[in-house]
Amino acid sequence: MTRLASSLGVSGTHDQLAVADIRHADAVESAIADHHRGGESVVLTGALEDAEDLTVMAARSRVRIPGLRVAVEPLPGNPLALAIISSLADDADGDSAWMHAALDDLRQRTWSGTWLTKLSHLTRPNPTVWQQIASWLPGAAFLAEHSPAPSVTTAKRAPLNALPARPGTALLHSPTDSWVVEAVLESLGSTSSTPVAPARDLIDSYGTSSAIEFVAIPEDFREAATRIAAEAVVCTACGMRHARTSCPYCRMTITSGVLS
Incomplete structure (x- = not known):
C-alpha cells in the first residue's frame, strides 16, 4: 500500500499485485476484502514511514x-523498492513461510537510492540545509540513498565513488537513458540493469520527473529465503507457517524460529 501513480487511481493492479493508495483508507480496506474473498491470507506491505497507518x-x-x-x-527504501520487493516476495506459490522469509532477507540486503536534481520534496533521507540550498543552483545533482544506510551525497558526474560496492546484485531502475544508470551500475558492481515502470509518480514522490529511482536486489535471495523458510514452524494460535519468533499474523510468540 503506497501513494499510487495517477494512472492507477486509488486502487488497481501493478505487476499482478493488488495495490491501493494509503491516503484512501476505504480503497485499502476494499483491496484487502477482495483478496480475502479469494480465500487467501493477506500480506499488507507499505513504506516504513507508513507503518503506523x-x-x-x-x-x-x-x-x-x-x-x-x-x-x-513495512519495508524500507524508495517507492520502486517497495513495489519490487513486494512483487518478488509474492512469488511463493502459497507458501507463507517462504514469502515472509523473502521479505526478511530483501528487507535486510536490498539497496535503494534515487538520483535527483532538486531536493525540495525529499524528507527520507533528510538533506542538510546546505544541500537544499545547493539544489537550486544550475547543474546540481544528488544521490539519495534510502536503504540500508540513508544519506545524501553530491552526484554531478561519474564515477559515483560514494556508493558501497554490492556485487552479486541485479540493478533495477525507473525507465531512462541517462548516464546515471551506467554510473550507478559500475559503482555498485551489479551484474545487470533493467528498467522497471514505477508504481508511484516521480513528480508525486520527488517534485520532479527527472528523478531516477534505483534498486539493487541480491541475486541469491530466493536461495536465502528457502534456507530461512526451512526453519519454519506452524503457529499454534492461527495455523500459519513462519520462521520468526512471533507470528506475523497473530503476533503469538514462539520459542523456535530464526528471525525476530
Missing part, C-alpha cells in the same frame, strides 16, 4: 472482515 488499517479490517488473517510488513 498500515497497522491501524489492518486492525480495522480485522474487525470488519470476519476470519481475516492479515500480516503488516
Whole structure:
C-alpha cells in the first residue's frame, strides 16, 4: 500500500499485485476484502514511514472482515523498492513461510537510492540545509540513498565513488537513458540493469520527473529465503507457517524460529 501513480487511481493492479493508495483508507480496506474473498491470507506491505497507518488499517479490517488473517510488513527504501520487493516476495506459490522469509532477507540486503536534481520534496533521507540550498543552483545533482544506510551525497558526474560496492546484485531502475544508470551500475558492481515502470509518480514522490529511482536486489535471495523458510514452524494460535519468533499474523510468540 503506497501513494499510487495517477494512472492507477486509488486502487488497481501493478505487476499482478493488488495495490491501493494509503491516503484512501476505504480503497485499502476494499483491496484487502477482495483478496480475502479469494480465500487467501493477506500480506499488507507499505513504506516504513507508513507503518503506523498500515497497522491501524489492518486492525480495522480485522474487525470488519470476519476470519481475516492479515500480516503488516513495512519495508524500507524508495517507492520502486517497495513495489519490487513486494512483487518478488509474492512469488511463493502459497507458501507463507517462504514469502515472509523473502521479505526478511530483501528487507535486510536490498539497496535503494534515487538520483535527483532538486531536493525540495525529499524528507527520507533528510538533506542538510546546505544541500537544499545547493539544489537550486544550475547543474546540481544528488544521490539519495534510502536503504540500508540513508544519506545524501553530491552526484554531478561519474564515477559515483560514494556508493558501497554490492556485487552479486541485479540493478533495477525507473525507465531512462541517462548516464546515471551506467554510473550507478559500475559503482555498485551489479551484474545487470533493467528498467522497471514505477508504481508511484516521480513528480508525486520527488517534485520532479527527472528523478531516477534505483534498486539493487541480491541475486541469491530466493536461495536465502528457502534456507530461512526451512526453519519454519506452524503457529499454534492461527495455523500459519513462519520462521520468526512471533507470528506475523497473530503476533503469538514462539520459542523456535530464526528471525525476530
